[in-house]
Amino acid sequence: MIELRDVCFSFDGESSVLDHVSLTVGAGERVLLLGSNGSGKSTLARLLNGSLPPSSGTVSVDGAVDGLARLVGYVRQDPRNQLVSAVVSDEVAFGPRNLGLPREEVVARADEALDACGISRLRDRMTSELSGGQQQLVALAGVLAMRPRYLVLDEATSMLDKATRAHVARVVDEVAARGVGVIEISHKPVLRPDRVLAMRGGRLTEGELPREAPAYSRQPCTPRSNHTLRGSKLTAVYGSRPALSDVSLELRGLTLVTGPSGAGKSTLARVLAGVLAQDSGEVTLDGRAVRPGDVGLAFQRPEDQLFCDTVLEDIAYGPRMRGVPDALGAARDAAGAIGVGEDLLDRSPFELSGGQMRRVALAGVVAGRPGAYVLDEPTAGLDADGVRELQALLCRLADEGAAVVVITHDPEEWASCADSLVRLRDGRVEGVGEHA
Ligand SMILES: Nc1ncnc2c1ncn2[C@@H]1O[C@H](COP(=O)(O)OP(=O)(O)OP(=O)(O)O)[C@@H](O)[C@H]1O
Ligand SMILES: [Mg+2]
Numbered sequence: 001m002i003e004l005r006d007v008c009f010s011f012d013g014e015s016s017v018l019d020h021v022s023l024t025v026g027a028g029e030r031v032l033l034l035g036s037n038g039s040g041k042s043t044l045a046r047l048l049n050g051s052l053p054p055s056s057g058t059v060s061v062d063g064a065v066d067g068l069a070r071l072v073g074y075v076r077q078d079p080r081n082q083l084v085s086a087v088v089s090d091e092v093a094f095g096p097r098n099l100g101l102p103r104e105e106v107v108a109r110a111d112e113a114l115d116a117c118g119i120s121r122l123r124d125r126m127t128s129e130l131s132g133g134q135q136q137l138v139a140l141a142g143v144l145a146m147r148p149r150y151l152v153l154d155e156a157t158s159m160l161d162k163a164t165r166a167h168v169a170r171v172v173d174e175v176a177a178r179g180v181g182v183i184e185i186s187h188k189p190v191l192r193p194d195r196v197l198a199m200r201g202g203r204l205t206e207g208e209l210p211r212e213a214p215a216y217s218r219q220p221c222t223p224r225s226n227h228t229l230r231g232s233k234l235t236a237v238y239g240s241r242p243a244l245s246d247v248s249l250e251l252r253g254l255t256l257v258t259g260p261s262g263a264g265k266s267t268l269a270r271v272l273a274g275v276l277a278q279d280s281g282e283v284t285l286d287g288r289a290v291r292p293g294d295v296g297l298a299f300q301r302p303e304d305q306l307f308c309d310t311v312l313e314d315i316a317y318g319p320r321m322r323g324v325p326d327a328l329g330a331a332r333d334a335a336g337a338i339g340v341g342e343d344l345l346d347r348s349p350f351e352l353s354g355g356q357m358r359r360v361a362l363a364g365v366v367a368g369r370p371g372a373y374v375l376d377e378p379t380a381g382l383d384a385d386g387v388r389e390l391q392a393l394l395c396r397l398a399d400e401g402a403a404v405v406v407i408t409h410d411p412e413e414w415a416s417c418a419d420s421l422v423r424l425r426d427g428r429v430e431g432v433g434e435h436a
Pocket of ligand 2: 041043154353354
């Protein structure tokens, strides 16, 4: 049994993140942990596997208070914080090798975990070159290969498409049926839990299964001016693998881009925003060739675009570069629109929760008010309020005339906002629809 007794935790010794939290999780039990962005879920997860010590109180696992990392497998919210090896097969073998198991056993476990997660074909790929969703699967496989007694999944499926999420749910269900206690932390849970808990104000309370939130619905409005982002005959090749082949698109209003893992969505995002040079073809915004900075780009991993000392400076960077007169004012407005609280503005952007970082990155992208935006999986890790705030904001920008491109695994989530939908597959446009 995992047992937390009267645990308190604070990062700075002043404000408490966990306030007298007690919790038990038994073998084979499935627990869902809910809570809004910044409520302390990941902090709790790190305490559960011993990677953070509590400020007071005790954490024990099957009676042990040391060596928790061997007992509690932890799939982190950001897979890149987890991956340590260059090559996928080494990554998945890393855990069992560290347990000191014989070579054959290490290989057998790694093969089994790769197979269970459906990623055997990725075994020789570089971990750094995988898509976000593929990295999540590798991180999960690496943890499963250690055969932990308990499993903590922290937004571990946030970048996966529906079919892959369902596959992961089956894999985790089987693991739980064999007696592994599972704690799923997610804004979009995949497991059917035995128990639902929620973090609120540093306390752990009984929670309720999240209901499908009503979709944000866009009020029709006639755009004042229509910016047009156009890609003509775009081709992009990594080494010998073509990621985009002859892609032509004319983007106005709010467009969804969807497609299976590896279809080329993130490559298209970078090419459209002018930060990755295409091998052939052309990208224009209102007829002019796109240069970096013309198009607001939100990366799939928001951490990748944060770099200033404070949250406010980070959000103000974009408007400053674009010569917006009151850059700090624009930054404050954008922060407010996307739910970055006043109390966060003076903090370091690197000491935030996953969802808070994403909100900061998104605020930075919209604060510069470019004519076009490309956002790569922008709702991964956002809580329900965050999703609605973002949808309202992007609809407003589109209604004001911006070309807004949202790359998503979940087109249904955006159906009531979008003007059109583009499906990519194997680097090609498979279909274009008027409405999502
Ligand atoms: N390294 C850090 N240093 C200081 N404060 C931190 C650090 N990491 C997180 N925090 C703060 O601790 C609180 C809890 O963060 P935590 O990451 O546990 O939230 P969370 O519930 O996992 O949120 P999310 O849904 O966004 O992932 C937040 O206020 C956050 O800003
Ligand atoms: Mg978190």
